[in-house]
Amino acid sequence: MADDYLVRVGTLIRDARRHKKLTQSELAEALQTSQSAVARIEQGKQNLSLETLARISEALDTEVVAVASSTPLNLRIEGGRQLSGAIDVRTSKNAAVACLCAALLNKGRTTLRNLARIEEVNRITEVLGSIGVRTRWLPDSSDLEITPPKTLDLAAMDETAARRTRTILMFLGPLLHEFSEFKLPNAGGCDLGERTVEPHLHALKAFGLGVVATHGYYHASVDHDAYAGGSRRIILTERGDTVTENAIFAAARIEDETTIRNASPNYMVQDLCFFLQKLGVEIEGIGTTTLKVRGVKHIDKDVEYHPSEDPIEAMSLLAAAVVTDSEITIKRVPIEFMEIELTLLEGMGMKYDTGPEYLSANGKTRLVDLRTIPGPLKARKDKIHPMPFPGLNIDNLPFFAVIAAVAEGTTTLHDWVYDNRAIYLTDLTPLGAKVQLMDPHRVLIEGPTRWRAAEIMCPPALRPGMVILLAMLAAPGVSVLRNTYVINRGYEELYSRLNALGANIQTFRDI
Known part of the structure; x- marks a missing residue:
């Protein structure tokens, strides 16, 4: 099998195991193998015969290969939990x-x-x-x-x-x-x-x-x-x-x-x-x-x-800290491409600390470690809109929607670049946010929000999909986000990494 195929099959096996609420050791016992072998399988580092796949499918009561081709991946999120700890920004x-x-x-x-x-x-x-x-x-x-x-x-x-x-x-x-x-x-x-x-x-x-x-x-x-x-x-x-x-x-x-x-x-x-x-x-x-x-x-x-670190992922993690009112340390932040975003957040009342600068593995990009400091935010008086670099990154604009939803007051976001993306931000409404669509490019968001759990189909766009996930982290109770392929287009091992900070995100498929 090709290496990337093994990784995808391993991920499916891991998801199915978690859906069945089995540990790696319990699945290993059912397969009459070792826990380390199961770990290698789930990491995509173990060749798999058809016989092995059949045994795994029987143990998990699911057709692993069939699931891989046809069944969307969903998320079950227990929200309302504060995050803590440190997390690295992955490459772009x-x-x-x-x-x-x-x-x-x-x-x-x-x-x-x-x-x-x-x-x-x-x-x-x-x-x-x-x-x-x-x-x-x-x-x-x-x-x-x-x-x-x-x-x-x-x-x-x-x-x-x-x-x-x-x-x-x-x-x-x-x-x-x-x-x-x-x-x-x-x-x-x-x-x-x-x-x-x-x-x-x-x-x-x-x-x-x-x-x-x-x-x-x-x-x-x-x-x-x-x-x-x-x-x-x-x-x-x-x-x-x-x-x-x-x-x-x-x-x-x-x-x-x-x-x-x-x-x-x-x-x-x-x-x-x-x-x-x-x-x-x-x-x-x-x-x-x-x-x-x-x-x-x-x-x-x-x-x-060595490609450098991803400022959009850095902004995603920063927004996760803000909406969950959490103190976390985000390591390897490409600061040159986050300065406008951080300046806007400072104007809204956000506090944070940064350590000394150091270089990415490419020897060029400046990085810092950033610690978020929880505290109340106020809405920005002027509208928030993207501009070409060094302005606010167009891909970071949607994260200000979920941030604005926890701030006191009313915020206007103007997404002038894309025709449809602002519309997807109205998907925050079932989660308790007050989002008014003014036209296909502008939304009005009133905060602070009293979040509530909901079940939502993931928007067909990467950053709005991530915004809904972040809101679900903030919403007390159990939310479900369905068909999350688009999020996997842009984030690596996101759910396990957020879980390491204290989130509770479980993947499952409708079988």
Whole structure:
């Protein structure tokens, strides 16, 4: 079995065991094996025969493999508990996917260290594997090794996996170096309303890429003669993260200088630039809105890189502390990408301590350990809205909804980027929050909230889904959050890590 498949099956076995309220030792006794063997199985570190799977299915009274393909994962949450202790911020989802796509530029072996083992990464590795790229998790680690074939087989692409992630759009930049014509399935991912791909096409047109959208596919053609002749300047029509990354991919294998203006200086773009520098690509202006890229025509280098920590996960953990009125220590917080969020929270009355700065394993990103101090909050008088970095991160905005719900007064959130996401925040209402939808982009939230338990279907968007989970942590009683696949797209081992802080989150499936 492939390593990632073993991990997923192991997770299903663990979930089914917990649903049956069995310990690892009790399941081991039923299987006539050791507790350590069960632990290895649940960690995805044990090869499984069909006979073993059948015995496990019998012991747990569930068809493990059938469950894996068809039954949604649900959460049962006993809320109203304070959290305590320390928790590390894991590495960035968005940096991981950027570096995975960038590995297509390299003919050598790429090793990404301490990568987030999340569903979004699984989808991309499935797509990469289907077109001939060999990926494997190194033993007893979260290090992913990526080895490309001599020629990519795009005709064999796993379209089901590709359509489940918007990241597939980020293949455009790397693939234009390899093919004169190719097609990609239409992108998926979170349901956040209509998001045009026009900014990507505008950015890549300067590199000879033309795209025609037909039902279900993007058909790309590349005029490689457009590469020839001197430096080029690209002005992005939006300061988007993935748009900037696609432009960087396109520039990374062109020896002439490319200037990218109105570039995103956000955390995942910086990680991508640091990674490409290790491949020999020269990049100036990292962390600014103007990048100068001088590429390498042929990249064939064995390289390793450590993606940095995730500021969105850091914000998620910070919000968990706020809504549960808890003192916890959040370690490895990428402070450069949290400063606006923390400043807004200070204005609402939040108190916290930070330790001295130190560097992430990439040698670039500044980290701190942050201790939350419980206390009452007041609503912010001005509306809270996102801006491109160094402003409030668009992915961190939803967490201010659940924070505003515990603050005294009325807060306005303006999510001007996405068409649908503000609407999902009204799902806080069954949990007791007073949320008024003013229009598809703005919500009015009145606090403080008297939380109550509820059963809710998880919104089809990652950050709003996490917001509902956080509110359930605050709500006394037992809540149920159904069909949580979207949360697993962006968070690694989230439930067990929160449980280690004192939460009570149990996974189960409807059987």
